[in-house]
Amino acid sequence: MEKVRCAVLGATGVVGQNFLRLLVDHPYFELAAICASDMRIGQSLKSAKEQIDGGIPKAFADIIFDPIDVGVLVDKKIKIAFSALPADVAKNVEKEAAKQGIKIFSNAGAYRMDKDVPILIPEINHAHLDIVKQQDTPGYIVTNANCTTTGLTMALLPILPFGIRKMVVASYQAISGAGYPGLPALDIFGNVIPYIQNEEPKLRRETTKICGTFQNGAIVPADWEVYAHCIRVQTVIGHLISVHIELDSQPTREEVKQAIVNYTSPPEVAGLPTAPEQTILFSEEPDRPQPRYDVLLGAPERARGMAIFIGRLEVERNIIRFVTLSNNLVRGAAGGSVLNAELAYRKGLL
Ligand SMILES: NC(=O)c1ccc[n+]([C@@H]2O[C@H](COP(=O)([O-])OP(=O)(O)OC[C@H]3O[C@@H](n4cnc5c(N)ncnc54)[C@H](OP(=O)(O)O)[C@@H]3O)[C@@H](O)[C@H]2O)c1
Numbered sequence: 001m002e003k004v005r006c007a008v009l010g011a012t013g014v015v016g017q018n019f020l021r022l023l024v025d026h027p028y029f030e031l032a033a034i035c036a037s038d039m040r041i042g043q044s045l046k047s048a049k050e051q052i053d054g055g056i057p058k059a060f061a062d063i064i065f066d067p068i069d070v071g072v073l074v075d076k077k078i079k080i081a082f083s084a085l086p087a088d089v090a091k092n093v094e095k096e097a098a099k100q101g102i103k104i105f106s107n108a109g110a111y112r113m114d115k116d117v118p119i120l121i122p123e124i125n126h127a128h129l130d131i132v133k134q135q136d137t138p139g140y141i142v143t144n145a146n147c148t149t150t151g152l153t154m155a156l157l158p159i160l161p162f163g164i165r166k167m168v169v170a171s172y173q174a175i176s177g178a179g180y181p182g183l184p185a186l187d188i189f190g191n192v193i194p195y196i197q198n199e200e201p202k203l204r205r206e207t208t209k210i211c212g213t214f215q216n217g218a219i220v221p222a223d224w225e226v227y228a229h230c231i232r233v234q235t236v237i238g239h240l241i242s243v244h245i246e247l248d249s250q251p252t253r254e255e256v257k258q259a260i261v262n263y264t265s266p267p268e269v270a271g272l273p274t275a276p277e278q279t280i281l282f283s284e285e286p287d288r289p290q291p292r293y294d295v296l297l298g299a300p301e302r303a304r305g306m307a308i309f310i311g312r313l314e315v316e317r318n319i320i321r322f323v324t325l326s327n328n329l330v331r332g333a334a335g336g337s338v339l340n341a342e343l344a345y346r347k348g349l350l
Contacts, residue, residue: 195230
């Protein structure tokens with residue numbers, strides 16, 4: 001079957017280069033255009049500074065950067081665009097591309113809270129994808145959550161049946177979450193910064209939207225209370241989150257553990273090329289998960305970094321506590337977007 005022609009917008013950044021890696025030999029998508037800032041126009045991808053293990057994929061090294069011009073993308077018959085642009089740039093480009101019939105799978109925050117734009121995490125809310133039919137453009141915009149929100153909401157999947165009332169979380173977020181070049185070394189080296197601009201409000205509002213129900217064509221946010229502290233630490237990749245949840249019910253620790261261990265993805269997601277065979281990994285080891293060892297989990301090879309990891313589980317009466325880890329660049333960004341596009345492909349929405 002003919003592959004869908006796609007573009008990566010922001011292809012030089014830490015998220016953009018993870019898109020490149022995930023698009024090598026992709027069974028549904030064919031990379032046909034790349035864009036970044038104007039200074040790249042006319043250069044080849046191999047001139048970009050490497051941000052991923054293994055470097056710029058050889059298969060794409062000679063692709064030439066196009067200007068961020070929707071007309072050029074249309075001329076190149078681009079059907080979908082993976083966006084790793086800063087939010088202010090994405091705001092114009094993504095809407096303009098959707099007006100020209102391009103389907104956008106975006107990591108940027110510009111449109112996440114629009115009522116007809118899903119924040120899609122297929123394992124949780126694959127049904128929300130249908131809301132794109134309400135967008136008044138021939139193309140559409142689908143977003144990913146903020147990278148910390150993704151890790152948190154994925155970890156809630158097995159907990160949802162116990163009834164969530166309130167949660168208090170503290171994140172320990174890697175420096176790659178700030179992109180390249182990111183924070184000045186003198187700010188973060190040997191340091192912990194207890195504030196990340198806009199992160200805590202995003203975590204609250206995105207979590208309840210993602211876990212909301214889809215009723216009569218609208219997303220109704222979950223009515224949970226969410227309290228967050230988001231903290232920058234000097235790890236490179238992987239956001240660790242300490243989670244404290246108040247439930248409606250009083251399960252035993254064994255019941256919660258079994259719900260985590262036996263969690264399986266919904267059939268809508270299972271078997272998609274970038275979906276991990278086991279979405280949630282669990283350990284009883286008291287010192288796991290750790291970003292250094294656990295950030296690239298997920299099988300098959302294409303899904304490395306797409307699984308999340310839960311450890312340190314404690315259950316007392318109606319309170320659950322655990323620590324969870326997710327890969328901010330893969331599950332929390334590029335891999336999440338590719339999985340969203342694969343779901344759209346499976347649902348006949350491309
Ligand atoms: N890092 C994460 O963990 C993470 C997770 C989830 C979502 N996100 C979101 O994903 C997006 C990309 O993040 P990132 O961490 O990959 O950032 P990054 O490393 O700073 O990369 C930004 C990309 O955007 C391009 N760009 C910057 N200004 C531009 C302009 N005016 N016109 C066209 N292209 C421009 C850059 O191109 P040049 O190299 O040519 O400047 C680069 O390719 C952001 O919206 C971010 O909030 C990031």
